[in-house]
Amino acid sequence: MASSCWGLPTLLCEAPELSSRSLREIRRTVDGGFRDLVREISPLIDAATAPLQRFLNGLEDAFANSPWIIVFLVLVTIAYAASRSWRITLGTVLALLAIGWVGLWQDTMVTLSMVTVCTIVAVIIGLPIGILAARSNRAEKLIMPILDVMQTLPSFVYLIPVVVIFGIGKVPGMIAVVIYATPPMIRLTNLGIRLVDKEVIEAADAFGSSERQKLWNVQLPLSLPTLMTGINQTIMMALSMVVVASMVGVGGLGKNVLQAINNQFFTMGFLNGFALVAIAIAFDRASQAFGQRLQKHTEVQHD
Amino acid sequence: MTDLSNTAAEPAALEADDEAVVPAIIIQDLYKIFGPHPDRHIDAVKKGMTKSDLNRKHGHSLGLKAIDTELPAGSISVIMGLSGSGKSTLLRHINGLIAPTAGQVLIDGQDVAKMSETELRTFRRHKTAMVFQKFGLLPHRTVLENTLYGLDIQGISRKESEPVGRRWIERVGLKGYEDQYPTQLSGGMQQRVGLARALANDAPVLLMDEAFSALDPLIRVDMQSVLLELQQELRKTIVFITHDLDEALRLGDKIVVLRAGEISQQGTGQDIVLNPANDYIRAFVREVNRARVIQLRAITRPHKPDTSWPSLTLSGSITLEEAAKQLTSSDIREATVLSRQGRPRGVVDLMDVTRNMLRTE
Structure with a gap:
């Protein structure tokens, strides 16, 4: 032992640590307290999340159990309406047909419904927080480290309390995805608003705009391209998280991937993985094309 | 030509020929210090601390010092x-986008700093309305919508404001461009939009x-x-x-x-x-170019009593360049300069005009 210490005293050699007894004590107190608390309020939580649960189930039902051709046409129409590009629309058509061909239609629809809800929730939460961060430097300083934690903390870690509180199912899955997918929305909303041309903001002030008028007339419209990037990133994050979310009971492509890992089903894993990639690319291209279309008039068109 | 013989007995001293001026904006003893704690240093600055001392010793920068003016x-x-x-x-400071550290900005007797x-x-x-160096237009709004911005903010309905906007767009020479976006216009045209937007506010x-x-x-x-x-x-x-x-x-x-x-x-x-x-x-x-800036009024000499006024009369508001042109073309050495009221006020000759055009020391 002493040899690896280069002759240093123990205090400088081995990192100082809590005694294992006090660590055990802390663990027991926190875990026990948490368990008791959850046991106490779990009926309340169940009641509170019931509507959400019903909404998630309903949407999944609508996606997965409607005749495929209707869902297909709706998706293709959305892709075209957003991108106005035949290339992207054709890509979407081929991706969806290929997914159906290999028998993953149902699972893909389950995943799509989950991603849709999670993206909407992430935007609803992220947009106002991003606006708040853009308005106040103090708020930004407070929010940014929290976002760092949300993005780097391994999702399995926060899944533990989420599962303890909400049990297994779609709701904890959704929470896990939202925690992961909201930060880019907040960051890019903040960035987009802060990057709005100072002179245009000053012009708005000089004409006597209220904060609300400034937000709706100037800041949000001018940061729209960045906001669209935020939504795009949120969708991508949500798609990548559905595999992890499947560990707490979310169905769809993620669950298949999880099974494939457990059973070493090579083909099944890859097919499901590629199905995820295909819808990710379709979403990404369509939403980016939409964002670019929105800022068309800001491009210089003369000389 | 007016009959000049009656006024020939004008005194040798020049009468004043100033314009009546009513101040609209009065700025009194205005100071602006930029930095985290401007209030701590304002007294020192008022007592004469220099800009560089303030910056070096206290890390604050002096933006404005003892500004007193009437516009x-x-x-x-x-x-x-x-x-x-x-x-x-x-x-x-005039529209309160920046608040003064000390002093007053009075418009119609109201202190902007206290609002x-x-x-x-x-x-x-x-x-107030404002026009900006880089125009400050909203890229997602058309020329017309940009022009109406101030009126939108005031809560005036488009039905009421649109004719106003169209009128001002026409006045600044942009008729036909109402539905274009700012980026489709040249810089000069964009600033016309900025001007129309400011004028539409009335x-x-x-x-x-x-x-x-x-x-x-x-x-x-x-x-x-x-x-x-x-x-x-x-x-x-x-x-x-x-x-x-x-x-x-x-x-x-x-x-x-x-x-x-x-x-x-x-x-x-x-x-x-x-x-x-x-x-x-x-x-x-x-x-x-002094010839184009200095007005004849400024170099007018008193007229010698009991001589007659020169027959060529020139307005006091014309520039030296213009006066030189008129004097040389009429081949007369001396001319009568009129006051703002149009009465003969004094005389100049070509020599005066030329000397004042050239003096550069």
Whole structure:
């Protein structure tokens, strides 16, 4: 032992640590307290999340159990309406047909419904927080480290309390995805608003705009391209998280991937993985094309 | 030609020929210190601490120091200075975009610095309008929608405001471009939109922050003409910021020259060109084309009593260049100069005119 210490005293050699007894004590107190608390309020939580649960189930039902051709046409129409590009629309058509061909239609629809809800929730939460961060430097300083934690903390870690509180199912899955997918929305909303041309903001002030008028007339419209990037990133994050979310009971492509890992089903894993990639690319291209279309008039068109 | 024999007995001293001036904006003892704790240092600055001391010892920068000026109603006041002179800062005190550290900015007797957030908003909506160097237009709005911005903010319905907007767009020469987006227009045209937006507000005070500095020289002169032409009729109180002395002399009824946050000299363009207050101003006006700036009024000599007035009469408002042209073409040595009221006030000869055109020391 002493040899690896280069002759240093123990205090400088081995990192100082809590005694294992006090660590055990802390663990027991926190875990026990948490368990008791959850046991106490779990009926309340169940009641509170019931509507959400019903909404998630309903949407999944609508996606997965409607005749495929209707869902297909709706998706293709959305892709075209957003991108106005035949290339992207054709890509979407081929991706969806290929997914159906290999028998993953149902699972893909389950995943799509989950991603849709999670993206909407992430935007609803992220947009106002991003606006708040853009308005106040103090708020930004407070929010940014929290976002760092949300993005780097391994999702399995926060899944533990989420599962303890909400049990297994779609709701904890959704929470896990939202925690992961909201930060880019907040960051890019903040960035987009802060990057709005100072002179245009000053012009708005000089004409006597209220904060609300400034937000709706100037800041949000001018940061729209960045906001669209935020939504795009949120969708991508949500798609990548559905595999992890499947560990707490979310169905769809993620669950298949999880099974494939457990059973070493090579083909099944890859097919499901590629199905995820295909819808990710379709979403990404369509939403980016939409964002670019929105800022068309800001491009210089003369000389 | 008027009969001049009656007024031949005019006294040897020149009568005054000044314009009646009503101040619209009164700035009194204004100081602005930038930094985290301006209040701690204001007294020291008032007692004479210099800009560099304030910066070196306390890390604060002195934006404006002891600004005292009155900007006349219904005319164009130009605040001139090089970059960093505090001219834009001063302009922003007038509509409260920047609050002073000490001092007052009075408009219609109201101190802008003492207004609450809500009062300030109402004040900006109705009393002032602003034009920006880089135009400050909203790229997602059409020319018409940009022009209506101020009226939208006031809560005026589009039904009411649209004719107003269209009228101003026509006045600034952009008819037919109403539905274009700003990026589809050239710089000069974009600034016309900025001007239309400011005028549509119908505010008595118009603030123009280096409004034409970003434009090509020819377009700039063009826009100056547009502004002067509009002002002929509108008679707004315009405060115009520029770093270009030629522009200041062309537009300004009154010119305030700022240097390092202090007023170096203020007065009419002629005052400044004819009587520079210090070396800084002298260096500035050296390159000015005096023939086009100095008005005949300024070099008029008293007329000797008991001689008759010269038969050629010239208005006191014409420039030396114009006077020289008239004197040489009529082949007369001396001319009578009329006062603003049109009465004979004094005389000049070609020699006076030429000497004043050339003097550069």
